[in-house]
Amino acid sequence: MHPTPSPATVWRRPPLFGSLWRQRLAVAAVAGYLVWSTSTLEVNLERVLAGFPRALDMFARMVPPDFSRWQLLMNGMVESVQMAFAASLAGVLLSIPLGIAAARNLAPGPLYLAARGFIVLGRTLHEVIIAIFFVKLFGFGPVAGLLTLAFASAIFLGKMIAEDIENVRPGPVEAVRATGAGFGQVVVYSIVPQVLARAVGLAIYRLDANLRHSTVVGIVGAGGIGQTLSASFARYEYDFSLAILLSIIALVALGEWFSDWVRRRLR
Amino acid sequence: MVQRLGTKTAPLTWRRRSPAQSAILWLWSAAVAFAAAWSVSALDIEWAFFADAHEQAVDLAQRMWPPRWSYLPLIVRPLIETIHIATLGTAIALVLSVPLAFLSARNTTANGFTWAIGRALLVASRSVNTVIWGLVFVAIFGPGPVAGICAVAARSVGFLAKMLAEAIEEADRGPIEAIEATGAGTAQVYLFGVLPQVMPVLIGTTVYRWDINVRESSVLGFVGAGGIGLYLYASINQFAWQQVLVVLAAILVIVLASEALSAWVRARIS
Numbered sequence: 001m002h003p004t005p006s007p008a009t010v011w012r013r014p015p016l017f018g019s020l021w022r023q024r025l026a027v028a029a030v031a032g033y034l035v036w037s038t039s040t041l042e043v044n045l046e047r048v049l050a051g052f053p054r055a056l057d058m059f060a061r062m063v064p065p066d067f068s069r070w071q072l073l074m075n076g077m078v079e080s081v082q083m084a085f086a087a088s089l090a091g092v093l094l095s096i097p098l099g100i101a102a103a104r105n106l107a108p109g110p111l112y113l114a115a116r117g118f119i120v121l122g123r124t125l126h127e128v129i130i131a132i133f134f135v136k137l138f139g140f141g142p143v144a145g146l147l148t149l150a151f152a153s154a155i156f157l158g159k160m161i162a163e164d165i166e167n168v169r170p171g172p173v174e175a176v177r178a179t180g181a182g183f184g185q186v187v188v189y190s191i192v193p194q195v196l197a198r199a200v201g202l203a204i205y206r207l208d209a210n211l212r213h214s215t216v217v218g219i220v221g222a223g224g225i226g227q228t229l230s231a232s233f234a235r236y237e238y239d240f241s242l243a244i245l246l247s248i249i250a251l252v253a254l255g256e257w258f259s260d261w262v263r264r265r266l267r
Numbered sequence: 268m269v270q271r272l273g274t275k276t277a278p279l280t281w282r283r284r285s286p287a288q289s290a291i292l293w294l295w296s297a298a299v300a301f302a303a304a305w306s307v308s309a310l311d312i313e314w315a316f317f318a319d320a321h322e323q324a325v326d327l328a329q330r331m332w333p334p335r336w337s338y339l340p341l342i343v344r345p346l347i348e349t350i351h352i353a354t355l356g357t358a359i360a361l362v363l364s365v366p367l368a369f370l371s372a373r374n375t376t377a378n379g380f381t382w383a384i385g386r387a388l389l390v391a392s393r394s395v396n397t398v399i400w401g402l403v404f405v406a407i408f409g410p411g412p413v414a415g416i417c418a419v420a421a422r423s424v425g426f427l428a429k430m431l432a433e434a435i436e437e438a439d440r441g442p443i444e445a446i447e448a449t450g451a452g453t454a455q456v457y458l459f460g461v462l463p464q465v466m467p468v469l470i471g472t473t474v475y476r477w478d479i480n481v482r483e484s485s486v487l488g489f490v491g492a493g494g495i496g497l498y499l500y501a502s503i504n505q506f507a508w509q510q511v512l513v514v515l516a517a518i519l520v521i522v523l524a525s526e527a528l529s530a531w532v533r534a535r536i537s
Contacts, residue, residue, distance in 0.1 A: 034358070037351040041412045041493075051408035058406060082306035089303045095463075122472070124522045125515070128398060128486040132503060136325045138316045146310065151354060215397040219489060223310075233402050245403075252394035 058238055065246055066239035073240075075219075077247060080253035082222050083145045084210035090146070091153025091210075092203050098154055099161030100187065106165060115158070122155035132219040142223030149210045150215070156209075160202050164195040201263045208259035215248050225251075270340055300431070327508065333508040334516065342498050349494035350525070352412050352487065356419025361473050362425045370432035370458060375435055375453075392425025397483040401492035405490035412493030419480050427472055428483055434468040471533050478522075478529035484517045 010149045016131070048067040094162025102115035122130075128146055134144035134151075168191055225248060232240045284292065369375045395403075400418035407509025408414045438461050446460035490495025495518060502510040 033354070041348065041351055041355075042455055043413055044409070047409045047411070048413050051413075055407045079310070082309055082433055086303055086306040088312065089299065117446060119522070123413070124482070124519050124526075126486045127483065128489060129499070129515070129518075133327075136503075137320050139313070141313075142310045143312050145318065146312075212394070212396065216398050218403070219398055229399065233406060238406075242326065245399070247395040248399075248536050249391055 025173060040258035046243050057102045062242040064239065065243035067243045069240060072228060073244060073247060076228035076244070077251060080214040080251070083142050084147060084207065084214040085145050087149030088153055088203065088207040090121055090150035091206060094150065094154035096162055098158030099165060100161035102158055102162035103165035107128065107156045119155055119159050121150065123159065126214050127152050127217060128220055131220050131222040135221050138222040145214060145217040145222035145224050148222055149213055152213065153206050153210060157202055157206055161199055164189055164198055164218050197266060201266050204259050204262045208255045211255040212252050217254070289387040295437035311326060317524060328341040330508040331507045334512040336513060337509045338513045339517070342495060344435055345495045345498050346521055348412055349484045350521060352415040352419060352494050353484045354479060356416045357423055357473060357477045357480050359416065359420035360423035360427055361478070364422070364431055367424060367428040368435060372432040372435035375457065389425045389429050392421060393429065394421065394499070396492060398399065398423040398486060401487045401490045405491045410491035415484060415492035415494055418492055419484060423480060425477050428478055430472040431465055431469055434465040438464045462464060467536060470536055474529045477527045481525040482522050485522065534537065
């Protein structure tokens with residue numbers, strides 16, 4: 001009979017990172033990083049401390065929110081919604097060829113690499129950076145915002161669709177191909193039915209995401225409610241700013257609820 | 268005598284959809300097309316800008332080339348600052364998100380009222396974009412990385428807390444009841460019964476949010492909230508396109524690196 005080791009009399013919380021030593025190392029690394037980063041940041045402490053009374057002052061000027069210029073507010077909101085909607089649709093249309101080009105099992109090698117490279121490049125740059133370039137090319141206004149969101153949507157949806165296409169079951173594809181179908185027919189009759197349901201869900205999700213992003217591209221002059229908000233901050237009209245912020249929160253929450261509702265029904 | 272099989276003959280041609288289904292599909296398509304037409308027409312698009320857009324783009328590309336690499340040493344510090352803003356902001360969000368998540372999970376919140384408060388905070392935090400939060404905090408703390416850190420934290424806390432609250436709601440009852448049976452108080456139940464169960468979600472989501480935040484921090488400088496964005500914006504405003512290309516390349520590198528790091532960490536913990 002083997003002697004069983006006597007169990008420890010004191011319970012210890014099992015370490016999170018495998019062994020106790022690794023956990024200590026991780027904690028030390030985090031602590032070291034925090035010290036390093038806070039010491040290198042150029043923080044003007046006086047200015048930051050002055051911020052707290054300022055925050056109270058700003059809050060006092062924000063409340064109550066000023067909805068008296070609701071027409072201006074409405075215009076910005078409607079513009080954001082229109083931008084988001086048109087951009088989602090354009091993004092969906094653009095993402096189809098992009099998604100096919102970025103699917104390893106459909107596209108020839110060089111095209112696949114080019115499309116994947118384009119997706120990586122486009123995904124990395126923030127929408128606001130892309131918006132600046134479109135503002136430079138198309139001037140201030142909602143067109144730049146529309147194109148930015150369409151571009152970002154095409155990249156996002158293209159990536160997702162490409163991954164879905166790569167994961168389709170090969171059986172139906174081979175079956176359709178065996179009937180003598182051409183490339184277009186193979187895509188329409190064997191790939192589309194397999195990826196359509198998820199793609200529609202993703203497109204709806206993207207509409208919701210575009211609604212969110214449409215509120216921010218206005219910061220660099222690309223139209224929408226963001227431009228109105230930015231202007232109100234620049235003029236220190238904080239009560240109007242709060243009204244805009246509350247409206248944005250309501251719009252985004254509504255968009256999210258709508259998108260969840262549609263996607264639940266699709267499932 | 269020929270006997271008829273069944274009462275209905277099968278259709279001779281194969282159809283994907285029944286007439287009712289295709290009618291609904293057409294209706295939906297028409298609604299989408301109508302909404303799209305309304306959106307585009309109301310936006311007052313100046314189509315003339317599209318005519319020479321390609322020439323403008325080529326012109327811009329030519330001005331960017333070759334990149335002025337001598338600018339690179341100048342932007343190393345702001346690049347590091349960008350990562351710091353993302354990390355510190357995420358760290359603050361992580362600390363704040365735990366109590367908020369317990370407040371807004373149905374099974375751990377005190378009552379309906381506290382749950383509603385938690386949910387309202389979640390929605391408010393998540394609905395406002397990081398850059399807009401930046402605008403708010405620059406007005407409070409003045410331009411600089413502190414405003415950026417607060418902006419990142421303000422946006423991320425809702426994201427982290429939402430994911431965590433969902434994990435808490437799905438937590439296994441067994442360990443919680445076991446801890447309760449030992450006579451533990453509420454705080455002890457949360458700490459020893461719930462928190463260990465949701466720890467993987469908490470860490471995974473935090474690391475994931477961190478890499479999103481690196482990307483977000485790259486533009487916080489546009490509203491004066493610190494980081495590399497300020498240099499990008501300045502270079503664009505000075506029409507120093509060769510510098511712009513260097514900054515863009517640098518942003519590309521740090522965003523891709525943080526994404527790879529985050530993916531690696533998440534693959535290891537799950």
